[in-house]
């Protein structure tokens with residue numbers, strides 16, 4: 243590989259090496275794209291400023307309970323692990339979300355055996371200062387368009403604890419239907435988790451066009467399309 247030093251050329255070269263880095267979804271004021279290592283300081287500053295009230299726990303895995311450098315290391319390890327373990331059998335896309343150029347949160351989707359199941363679960367968070375302004379709804383609509391229109395999902399699922407009205411409201415507004423409940427252990431106590439299910443027909447599309455770049459190479463990476471003899475997506 244040719245040596246490159248210009249930062250933009252380095253970005254392009256990295257996207258050539260690792261197709262998720264070339265993915266980009268634009269929806270009105272939002273840009274969603276996989277986070278790179280250089281983004282982590284900005285991302286962690288938002289995590290430190292707070293995602294939820296200290297006595298609440300909206301996540302299945304209570305990653306926000308960790309503090310300081312321990313939380314930071316666990317956060318970056320989670321993202322490195324998710325890159326390292328990506329395969330057609332199991333993958334997740336955690337897209338950083340930038341609103342008018344400012345990092346505000348993460349919108350992800352993860353799946354197992356996707357080539358068979360064609361289903362995956364969305365999950366998200368925003369820094370508290372960015373909540374309640376419609377961004378959570380818009381970023382969920384954007385990733386659902388990516389999944390249903392560009393990545394051949396037959397359905398998208400989500401889940402939220404009954405004491406998370408904002409997440410449940412976002413799911414309802416985007417068109418997900420309730421699909422049962424589950425009793426989960428949350429920090430040692432039982433908590434009811436609501437299952438949600440979305441199909442293309444029910445998707446409430448965002449009020450802006452959704453532009454998707456870099457999807458061909460990602461589809462090839464996760465086995466949706468065959469590569470040509472040069473290893474490029476066809």
Ligand SMILES: CC(C)(COP(=O)(O)OP(=O)(O)OC[C@H]1O[C@@H](n2cnc3c(N)ncnc32)[C@H](O)[C@@H]1OP(=O)(O)O)[C@@H](O)C(=O)NCCC(=O)NCCS
Nearest residue numbers: 300366367368373374375376377378379402407408409411
């Ligand atoms: C869940 C989350 C991503 C939603 O993003 P957001 O930008 O705050 O959501 P929006 O502003 O797009 O919409 C929130 C909706 O919830 C509603 N809502 C918020 N709090 C509510 C409450 N206590 N009771 C009822 N509805 C509530 C709002 O009224 C709004 O609906 P409306 O536009 O019809 O009025 C964000 O709140 C968040 O990051 N929360 C902490 C992490 C988290 O819970 N992640 C999801 C785990 S399942």
